[in-house]
Amino acid sequence: MNPERHIREPNSSISEKLSTEFRRIIEQHAIYCVYQPIVSLQDGAVYGYEALTRGPRNSIFHSPMELFKYAEKTGTLYALDKMAREKAIQGSILDHDQQLLFINISSEVIYDPQFIPGKTLEILQKYGLDPRNVVFEITERSSIEDFALAKKILEHYRKQGYRIAIDDAGAGYSSLQAIAELHPDFVKIDRSLIQDIHTNKIKEYILETFVTFAQKMNIQLIAEGIEHRDELTKLTRMGIHYAQGYLLGKPELHPASISEDQRGLILEYRKLHSGGTSWSIGDLVTPIQMFDRKAIISEVANYFKINVDAVGAVIVSDDVPVGLIMREHLFRQLSAQYGFSLFWNRTIDHVMDEFPLIVDEQMAVELVSQMATSRSIQNLYDLVIITSSNKMAGVASIRTILESITNVRMETARVANPLTGLPGNLQINRDLHKRLKEQKTFSVIYADLDYFKWYNDRFGFQKGDQLIQFTADILQQAIAVCGSLYDFVGHVGGDDFIAISMIPNPELLCQEMIRRFEQGVHRFYGGEDWDYIEDRSGNRIQSEGVTLSLSLVVCQCESPVSLEQISYASAILKKKAKAYNGSVYFSHHIGAAGAAI
Known part of the structure; x- marks a missing residue:
């Protein structure tokens, strides 16, 4: 037997099976769409849904990657893309006429001679939708080669009311050029930039650039692939407009609306981000x-x-x-x-x-x-x-x-800490007076960095500022994960912070703050080693570096409590914490009979 023929026959057989299966899918319109919610990080409402194409469940073409890759290879991309659009519109699950339906379109399809203006409008009218409900999401399976032509074609759709999104920003072939040339209404940030953003400063700096750019260009940002609460917290605080990912909803035929618990979390994160000074509309x-x-x-x-x-x-x-x-x-x-x-x-x-x-x-x-x-x-x-x-x-x-907006910005600039943007002493005192007046149990956590002067002297003021900002971040993240809706984080000044919480077990909050601090502080040393460090008096001390001291004062308010009592109790606890080698918290209850340090 000819060995070459022996090798070719199986490949030929597989190719024929693939061709037959794909042809069957096209002829029978055997694809369907699932919908993943896109959620506002301002109010927790579902802003719209992305329609995601799936092939038959038991087929090799069930995966959209395999399905569209084969269509591109065989020159049938437009036929598949047109069918996918119609299926997306046909199964649309929009709750009201202000929601949006995001439909994926390959950049190659734009240039296809069969991409006839008006066809999508016919489909929309057939199912009672309007172009203003639709966002064309340009996916980059291959790069856009002729931006002038693409811009001209997309402008025609814009005039009908459609909006444009660029997908996979930060990961595609030419997503930055596509943003610059096509001036989209939305930019979707790829999962690769979102994953672990709460611990990765490089990703954070890149995303900050996107946020600044989007503000100047009136572009709405959508973060994709959010799977963890810490990611959601960070993105909300950074000012990202919308979010999408398994944490908020999986792609399903009929996805459930975001739960009240999830919406409450987003509102809580938004409050933390605004420092309590922002107004709602x-x-x-x-x-x-x-x-x-x-x-x-x-x-x-x-x-x-x-x-x-x-x-x-x-x-x-x-x-x-x-x-x-x-x-x-x-x-x-x-x-x-x-x-x-x-x-x-x-x-x-x-x-x-x-x-x-x-x-x-x-x-x-x-x-x-x-x-x-x-x-x-x-x-x-x-x-x-x-x-x-x-x-x-x-x-x-x-x-x-x-x-x-002008009034809020003036007030924030007047009283906020310029380094971290957190509420300063005026807002801290307002919040404490308000809680004392309410006479409900609350906790005050004073946070202080140990050996920060040594760190500043050794690594420089710029690195010192970064460590201060890191501390502000971990305190807010801990509050977002373990705290309650009405909790508060303020910056007293220097390396001193304050957190005010209503949760019944504030010890867990202290433990979470210390855990996050210890987990991330080592990256600020740049791999350097030392034999000893020096305290503020110049005494040499054996220590692994900067640590975090927390003073937890639980105000039970069963009897009158004053700011002086809180400050006095905190000072004693701080002294105890400073005497301990390592990150630690000490606690004390005031406002209850028999309470003593």
Whole structure:
């Protein structure tokens, strides 16, 4: 037997089976979509879903990687991509018309002669969706070769209302160039940059660059592949807009909405990130006139004529906002040629803006500002509609939003610590007075670095600042993991911090702070060794380096407690902790009968 033929026959057989199986999938439309939630890191609401294609469950082409790789190899990528888009739209599970459906499109498909504008719109209309609900997510299975042509094609879709996302930023062939050339609405940060970001400073610095860039370009960032709470905490504190990953929801045919516990965690992390100084958009809500979507235009026009200061009105259906009509837009429509005769007796839903900016009352004012100011120039000064549990709550004007941001930034800059951005002494004292007034049990943890002067002298002030920032990070991370919704972290100054917590077992919080500190502090030594270190008096001491001393004062408030008592108890505990070689905490209860150190 010819050995070459003996080798070729199995390969030929496998190739034929693959071809037959793939052809069957295409002919029978034997693919389906699962949906993974994309969650807002401002209010914990589900912002949209990414549609992910799957082949038949028992097929070699079940994996989308194998499926699309084979289609690309055999020149059938467009046929598969078109089918995947239709399946994604057909099975769409959007809860309301403000949510988005993210649909993957290979960069190669853009150039395909069969990529005919209008085909996706036909599919959307068939299933009752609108282009403004769809985000084309450009995947980089291969690099984009002709950015000018790609930009021209995508601009056509943008004009219809579609939005554009660049996938796998930080891992693709040319994702940075794609961002620069295509000016996407969203950038999805690849899992490779997200994994363990809470312990990897290099990844953190790279992501900080993305955040700064996104703010300047009005781009929304989506972090992919989040699997751990620490990652979520860090990303929320860094100002990432949206998150996606197994921690928040797995890809499923009908994924459950994010749980209240998960939403509570995100709101808690957001509070920690803002240091308690940021406003939610609900704080700015003002009432506004509402009309049913079937109200006659003449009725709305007469309202504006009588109420000369009214700039707009919200159009609702069963108390759910479905549109916005601005005074200027309505009168411009009516004053056009034949406008009066065409519109006067028609219903308001014929001329309203069907896609105004609608946000939940919990969303941070700064994020709403970014969303509002990234709108087209025609809608830049339109009112922002605010909802509570998806029901109409009121509106906020652009002027009010920008003024509130200015006030918050001025207040934060005035009282926050400039190195860590954490609340300073003024806010710390406010928080302590508030808790003492409430007379509920709470705990105060004073944190202090041991031998920090030695570290500063040996490694320099820049490294010292980095160690201070690291300490601020681990305290906040520990609070996020073990603390409660109303906990607080402040920076007294230098290497002194304070944490205030309402949890019933604050000892666990101290243990978590020490664990995180010990786990990460070694990387600040750069591999150096030493025989001894020096304390502030110049005495030589055997030590492995900087340690963390914690003083835990539990205020039971069964009897009156004062700030002086808290400070006195903390000073004694700090002295005990400093006498101990290594990271440690000592605790004491005050405000209860018989309590003694």
